[in-house]
Amino acid sequence: MSLEKLFIKHKSDKYHHGYHEVYNFFLNKLKNKKLNILEIGVSDGASIKAWSDFFKNSLIVGIDIKKIDLKKKKLLKKNIQIHQGSQSDKKFINFIINKYKKFDIIIDDGSHYPKDVIRSFKLLFNSLSLKGLYFVEDTQTSYNHFFGGNPFDLKYSNTQNNFFKSLSDSLNYNEIANPFYIKKSYDGLIKSVSFFNNMIVVSKDHNNIESNLVINNSYENKRYITKINRDKKKIFQYFIKYKILFKSYTIFLFLVNLLKKIVLIRF
Helix, strand or coil, X not given: CCHHHXXXXXXXXXXXXXXXXXXXHHHHHHCCCCCEEEEECCCCCHHHHHXXXXXXXXXXXXXXXXXXXXXXXXXXXXXXXEEECXXXXXXXXXXXXXHHCCEEEEEECCCCCHHHHHHHHHHHHHHEEEEEEEEEECHHHHHCHHHCCCCCCCCCCCCHXXXXXXHHHHHCHHHCCCCCCCXXXXXXXXXXXXXXXXXXXXXXXXXXXXXXXXXXXXXXXXXXXHHHHHCHHHHXXXXXXXXXXXXXXXHHHHHHHHHHHHHHCCC
16 A cells, blocks of 8 residues: 555655655655564554554554554554654663664654754754655754744744755765865764755765765865876966965955854854
C-alpha cells in the first residue's frame, strides 16, 4: 500500500498537509530495506502505524514527551518501540542513541518550536547514518511568534528555517574564500538540503568536492599556484599580486565584516 493510502487509512494529518508527496519522492525506493527509523512526536500514533505498515522490514522508534498508552493507540506491534521523553533533553536523546546506535531516517514531528527543532537536530545528527535522511515537518512555525518563531525579522531570527538555510554553507564549505574560516561540524557531511512548503529534508553523506576557485579557503593561494604552474618566470610578479595585494584586500574585508558583526551583534 502506498504512503498516501496508509496516511488516509490511519488518519494521519501528514496526508492533509500534502507531506506524502515529499515522503514518496525520498522513501519509495527504501520501502523494502531493513532500516532504523526514528519519529519525534507520537501523539495519536497515526503516522507511527503508517510507517510500521510501509516499512515492514524496519524498526520504527517513536518518542514523545507524553506517556503513550500503547494498547489504546494500537501500537503494540513487533516493529514498533515507543519511549517517553523530551526531544530537547540531552540525557534522554543520548539514551535513545546509545540504545539504537544509528538511524537511517529521522522525522521531527515533535513540538515544532524552533529551539526544540534545532536542538534535536544538533543532538541527533551524529546518529544519522551516512546516506541517511532527516525530515522536519511543520516549519511554518518559524514564521509564527506564538510558537517561538519570528515573522518580523526573517533574515536574522533564530528559527529552524534560518538554521537549515545556514546548512547550505556546510554543503559548499570548500568554496568559502575566507582563509580564516573555521571548519564546522556539519562541513563535508551535508549532501543536500531540500525545502518544501512547511517541510525540510536534509540528506547526509560525504561531500568533499574540491573547489576550482579556492584552496584551503583561499582564493589568493589557488590563483598563485595556478599562475606559477603556467608561467614560472613570473613567480615574483605573481607573489606580489596574489600573496601580498590580493591577500591584503581579503584581510581588509575580513576585518570590516568582523567589525560589522560586533556592532550589529550578529555571530
